[in-house]
Amino acid sequence: MAPDRLKVLEARTRYEPADVESRIFARWWDAGIFHPEPEGTPEENFSIAVPPPNVTGSLHMGHALNGSIQDLCARVARMRGKRTKWIYGTDHAGIAVQRLVEKALAEEGKAKEELGRDGFIERVWEWRRQHGSTITEQFKRLGASLDYEDERFTMDDDYQRAVAGVFVHLYEKGLIYRDYYMVNWDPGLGTAISDLEVEQRTVEDTLYSIDYPLESGSGSITVATVRPETMLADTAIAVNPDDERYSRLVGETAILPLVGRRLPVIADEHVDPEFGTGALKITPGHDPADFEIGRKHGLEEVSVIGEDGRMTDAAPERFRGMEADEARAAVVAELRDEGLVSATEAYVHDVPHSHRSGRRIEPLISLQWFCDMNDLARPAMEVVRDGRLRFHPERPWTDVYTNWLENIRPWCISRQLWWGHQLPVWYRGGETYVGVEAPEGDGWERDPDVLDTWFSSGLWPFATLGWPEDTPALRAFYPTDVLSTARDIIFLWVARMVMFGIELTDDVPFSDVNIHSVIQAPDGRRMSKSLGTGMDPLELIDRHGADALRFGLLAMSSAQDVRFNEERVKQGRDLANKLWNASRLILLRVSDVEPDAGAAATVEDRWIVSRLERLTGRVTELYDSFRFSHASLDLYGAFWSELCDWYLELAKPRLYEQDNEAVSAVLLWALERTLRLLHPVMPFVTEEIWSLMPEAREGERGLLATADWPVAGEALIDERAEAEVERLMEAVTSLRRYRDEVSAKPSAIVRGRLVADGYEGLREHLARLARFELLDEDASDGDVLATVPIPGGGVQVLPSDAFDPAEAERRRSARRAQLVAEIERAEHKLSNEQFVERAPAEVVAEERRKLEEYREALRRLGAE
RNA sequence: GGGCGCGUAGCUCAGUGGGAGAGCGCUCGCCUCACACGCGAGAGGUCGCUGGUUCGAACCCAGCCGCGCCCACCA
Numbered sequence: 001m002a003p004d005r006l007k008v009l010e011a012r013t014r015y016e017p018a019d020v021e022s023r024i025f026a027r028w029w030d031a032g033i034f035h036p037e038p039e040g041t042p043e044e045n046f047s048i049a050v051p052p053p054n055v056t057g058s059l060h061m062g063h064a065l066n067g068s069i070q071d072l073c074a075r076v077a078r079m080r081g082k083r084t085k086w087i088y089g090t091d092h093a094g095i096a097v098q099r100l101v102e103k104a105l106a107e108e109g110k111a112k113e114e115l116g117r118d119g120f121i122e123r124v125w126e127w128r129r130q131h132g133s134t135i136t137e138q139f140k141r142l143g144a145s146l147d148y149e150d151e152r153f154t155m156d157d158d159y160q161r162a163v164a165g166v167f168v169h170l171y172e173k174g175l176i177y178r179d180y181y182m183v184n185w186d187p188g189l190g191t192a193i194s195d196l197e198v199e200q201r202t203v204e205d206t207l208y209s210i211d212y213p214l215e216s217g218s219g220s221i222t223v224a225t226v227r228p229e230t231m232l233a234d235t236a237i238a239v240n241p242d243d244e245r246y247s248r249l250v251g252e253t254a255i256l257p258l259v260g261r262r263l264p265v266i267a268d269e270h271v272d273p274e275f276g277t278g279a280l281k282i283t284p285g286h287d288p289a290d291f292e293i294g295r296k297h298g299l300e301e302v303s304v305i306g307e308d309g310r311m312t313d314a315a316p317e318r319f320r321g322m323e324a325d326e327a328r329a330a331v332v333a334e335l336r337d338e339g340l341v342s343a344t345e346a347y348v349h350d351v352p353h354s355h356r357s358g359r360r361i362e363p364l365i366s367l368q369w370f371c372d373m374n375d376l377a378r379p380a381m382e383v384v385r386d387g388r389l390r391f392h393p394e395r396p397w398t399d400v401y402t403n404w405l406e407n408i409r410p411w412c413i414s415r416q417l418w419w420g421h422q423l424p425v426w427y428r429g430g431e432t433y434v435g436v437e438a439p440e441g442d443g444w445e446r447d448p449d450v451l452d453t454w455f456s457s458g459l460w461p462f463a464t465l466g467w468p469e470d471t472p473a474l475r476a477f478y479p480t481d482v483l484s485t486a487r488d489i490i491f492l493w494v495a496r497m498v499m500f501g502i503e504l505t506d507d508v509p510f511s512d513v514n515i516h517s518v519i520q521a522p523d524g525r526r527m528s529k530s531l532g533t534g535m536d537p538l539e540l541i542d543r544h545g546a547d548a549l550r551f552g553l554l555a556m557s558s559a560q561d562v563r564f565n566e567e568r569v570k571q572g573r574d575l576a577n578k579l580w581n582a583s584r585l586i587l588l589r590v591s592d593v594e595p596d597a598g599a600a601a602t603v604e605d606r607w608i609v610s611r612l613e614r615l616t617g618r619v620t621e622l623y624d625s626f627r628f629s630h631a632s633l634d635l636y637g638a639f640w641s642e643l644c645d646w647y648l649e650l651a652k653p654r655l656y657e658q659d660n661e662a663v664s665a666v667l668l669w670a671l672e673r674t675l676r677l678l679h680p681v682m683p684f685v686t687e688e689i690w691s692l693m694p695e696a697r698e699g700e701r702g703l704l705a706t707a708d709w710p711v712a713g714e715a716l717i718d719e720r721a722e723a724e725v726e727r728l729m730e731a732v733t734s735l736r737r738y739r740d741e742v743s744a745k746p747s748a749i750v751r752g753r754l755v756a757d758g759y760e761g762l763r764e765h766l767a768r769l770a771r772f773e774l775l776d777e778d779a780s781d782g783d784v785l786a787t788v789p790i791p792g793g794g795v796q797v798l799p800s801d802a803f804d805p806a807e808a809e810r811r812r813s814a815r816r817a818q819l820v821a822e823i824e825r826a827e828h829k830l831s832n833e834q835f836v837e838r839a840p841a842e843v844v845a846e847e848r849r850k851l852e853e854y855r856e857a858l859r860r861l862g863a864e
Numbered sequence: 865g866g867g868c869g870c871g872u873a874g875c876u877c878a879g880u881g882g883g884a885g886a887g888c889g890c891u892c893g894c895c896u897c898a899c900a901c902g903c904g905a906g907a908g909g910u911c912g913c914u915g916g917u918u919c920g921a922a923c924c925c926a927g928c929c930g931c932g933c934c935c936a937c938c939a
Binding site for chain 1: 867868869870875876877878882883886887888889892893894896897898899901902903904905906918919920931932933934935936937938939
C-alpha cells in the first residue's frame with residue numbers, strides 16, 4: 001500500500017498537466033522564487049530582462065519560444081544558487097497602441113481630436129487597465145519565472161523621467177538636434193518614422209518620359225519619372241559628368257513645364273547614364289536621393305506635397321489642395337496636352353512602405369528631431385571586438401550587428417503622435433528650452449511630438465532597475481547577463497540598448513545576446529494574425545501542457561528559421577507522460593532510502609550512473625552555450641532509451657525483491673538527477689514528481705526550482721561498465737532480432753547455449769531481456785539450429801517449440817550473405833595502399849578489427 | 865546592386881573530414897504486473913546538380929539550379 005503522498009501516483013497512469021500546473025505555479029509563487037531581494041553584486045547574481053511585450057498584446061509563438069528560452073536560463077541560474085531576477089514589464093508601444101485605441105474610438109464614432117490630447121491619453125491608460133494584464137497571465141501559464149512583483153512599464157513616472165533625462169543629456173552633448181531634413185513620412189499615421197520602420201515592397205508603376213524644353217530654344221531634355229506630380233517641385237536636372245551626350249548641356253538651363261521655373265542642368269555621378277535617357281529630374285523636396293544631390297549642389301528645396309498628402313501653396317494654384325494621386329493625373333493630362341509626354345512604360349520596382357500602416361512612404365522635408373549615432377556606435381562596435389558582448393550563435397549575427405553600426409545614419413526620433421514620451425522641449429518665440437522639468441516663466445509652449453518608442457526601449461535593462469537613481473536593484477542586477485530575442489530587432493532594439501548602455505551607464509547592458517529562430521507557420525509562411533497563419537500558444541498549452549509546449553519549442557528551434565511542428569509538442573507531452581510513469585515505477589516500489597550513486601552494486605548500476613554523469617556534463621555545456629534544442633533532444637534520448645528502455649528493465653528484478661535498498665538508492669539518484677537536468681525545460685512535471693520523492697533526508701526536501709544544479713565530475717565515470725552494458729545491449733538486440741526473424745512466439749522461451757566471453761554477471765539479464773533460456777557452453781542438448789553472433793561470441797540456438805526451424809535456416813543464409821558483403825567492403829578498403837599509409841593508425845586498426853570480427857562471425861556461422 | 869542563409873528518409877529537422885541520425889509517419893509482432901501518449905523488431909536517403917581538393921567529403925573549394933531573409937537613394 002503506497003503512502004498517502006503517492007496515492008496520486010498510484011491512481012494516475014497518465015500525467016495530466018491541467019491538474020498540476022496551476023498548483024505547482026502557486027507553490028513557486030508562495031516560496032518567492034520569482035522575486036529576489038536586491039542584494040549582492042551583478043557578478044554573483046543573474047539577471048535577464050524580458051523583451052517588453054506590447055502592453056495590450058497577447059502571447060504569440062515568438063513570446064512562447066523566447067519565454068521558454070529565458071526561463072530555462074533563469075532556472076539554471078537559480079539552481080546554481082544565483083540570486084536570479086528575470087526583469088518583467090511591458091512597452092507602451094506608441095504607434096501600435098495609439099492605432100488600437102483610435103480604432104476603438106472610431107467604432108464609437110469618435111475621433112481622437114474630440115477628446116483632445118489629455119482625454120485621449122486618459123483613454124489609453126484606461127485601455128491598459130483593461131488589457132494590460134492579459135499577457136502577464138499568459139506568461140504565468142507558460143511557467144515563466146519572471147519577477148512579476150516588480151513589473152515595469154515604459155510609461156511609469158520614473159521611467160518617463162529617465163527617458164527625458166537621456167534626451168536632455170544627449171541634447172546637451174550635441175548629439176540630439178532639430179533640423180529640416182528628408183524624412184520617411186507615413187501618410188497613414190501622419191507621422192515621420194525611422195529608416196528601420198520602412199520596408200521595401202515591389203510595386204508596378206508607370207514610368208513617364210517627359211520633355212523639358214531648353215531655355216536656349218535648342219530642343220529639350222527628356223527625363224523619366226514614376227511620380228510626375230513631384231515635377232512641380234523640380235529644381236534642377238542632373239546628368240552623369242562622364243556622359244558625353246549631355247556634356248555640352250551642363251551649365252545650360254531648362255524650363256520646367258507647367259511651372260516655368262528655370263532649372264540648371266548639373267552634373268552628378270549619382271546619375272546612371274544607362275538608365276532611361278540618362279537625365280534625371282532633381283526634386284530635393286520629395287526624393288531622398290535628390291535631397292542629397294540638392295544639398296550637395298545648394299539647390300532650392302521646394303515642397304509641393306504637404307504632410308496632409310495634399311498639394312501645397314508651392315504648387316501652381318490649379319493643383320493646390322489636390323491629393324497627390326489626383327495631382328498626378330492632372331499633371332500628366334496637362335503635359336499630354338502640351339505634347340511633352342514622349343513615352344510611358346510599365347515599370348516594376350521596389351518602393352518604400354511603412355512597416356506600421358502599410359502605406360507608401362511619402363518622402364518629405366520636415367522639421368524633426370534627430371539623434372546623431374556615430375559617436376554612440378563606435379564603442380558599441382568595440383565591445384563586440386573585445387568580447388565584452390557576444391552573440392549566440394556568433395555567426396552571422398556579430399557581423400550583421402557590426403555592419404549596421406559601421407554604416408549608421410542619423411536617427412529620426414520625433415513622432416507626430418500623442419501616446420508616448422512627449423519631448424522635454426519647450427518653445428517661446430525664438431527660444432528653445434530642453435529640460436526634464438518645465439521651464440520657469442510664462443508663454444512656453446511644449447513640443448507636441450513624442451519620442452520613437454525604441455528610444456525608451458533602448459533604456460530597458462537599466463531604467464527598469466531604477467536608473468538613473470543609484471538603486472539597490474541597479475547595484476545588484478546591472479549589468480544583466482543575457483538578452484534573448486529574434487533577429488528582427490537586432491538593430492531596432494539590441495544595438496540601441498548597447499549604445500545607450502555604454503553611453504549612460506558606462507557598461508554593456510548584457511554580456512550575451514541569444515538570437516533564436518523565427519517560428520514560421522507549418523506551411524512556411526510568416527506566422528501572423530492578419531494572414532490567419534498564427535497559432536495560439538495557450539491553446540497548445542490547454543491541449544498538451546505547458547511543459548510539452550516548452551519542450552516542443554525548444555526542441556524545434558535552433559539557429560535557423562523553422563516551421564512550427566506540433567509533433568514536437570506532442571513529443572514533449574509524451575516525454576512528460578513517460579517521466580510520470582517511470583516515476584510511478586520507481587517511487588511506488590523503492591524502499592525508504594536516500595538517493596545515492598555510491599550504492600551502485602552491479603555493472604548496470606555503475607553504467608547508468610556513469611551515463612547520467614556524462615549527460616550532466618553534456619547538457620550543462622549545451623545550456624551554457626545556448627544550444628537548447630540539442631540539450632532538449634539529448635535529454636529526451638538519454639532518459640527514454642538509456643534510463644527507461646534499458647536501466648529500468650535491467651533493474652526491475654532487484655526492485656521487485658523485498659531487499660532492494662541498493663537498487664532503490666541508485667534508482668532514486670537517477671530519477672533525481674534526471675529531474676534536475678530536465679527542470680529548466682519542463683518545470684511543472686519535474687517539480688510535481690520531485691514533490692513525491694521520499695523525504696528520506698533530514699528536513700524538508702524543498703523545491704526542485706531551487707535545488708542544486710549538479711556538477712559533473714570524473715569520479716562516477718566508469719568506462720568499463722559502459723562498455724560491458726553496451727555489449728549486453730547489442731547482444732539482447734541481436735537475440736530479439738533473431739526471434740523476430742524466425743517468428744518466435746512472443747511469450748515463448750527460446751533455448752540456446754551461450755558461447756561467448758564477457759557476460760559474467762550479465763547472463764541472467766541477457767536471458768531475461770531476450771526471452772531465452774541460456775544453457776552452459778558444455779551442455780549437450782540437441783542439434784544447433786543456428787548461431788546468433790553477439791559481441792564476444794555467439795548464442796547457439798537449440799530446438800524448442802518456440803519457433804519453426806525452417807525459419808532459422810532461411811535467416812542463417814541471409815546473415816551469411818550479409819557478412820560476406822561486409823568482409824568484401826573491408827578488404828577492399830584495406831587493400832587500398834594509400835588508405836593504409838595515410839589514414840590515421842587508429843582508423844586503419846579499427847577497420848582491421850572489424851574485418852576480423854566479420855570473418856570470425858562468418859566462420860562460426862558456417863561451422864555448424 | 866551588395867550581403868547572408870537554406871536545399872539530408874514520406875513530413876519537420878539535427879549532423880562542419882573517417883562506414884548516414886532523431887521525432888512523427890510507414891511495415892511486422894505484442895494490452896509483457898510504470899507507461900498503447902506504450903513495448904520489441906524492421907523497412908526507408910546516388911545527403912539539390914556538376915566539377916575540384918583529399919587516402920577518404922553530407923561536411924572544405926568553385927560553378928550552376930531552386931527557395932528564403934537582410935541591407936541599399938537607379939529616377
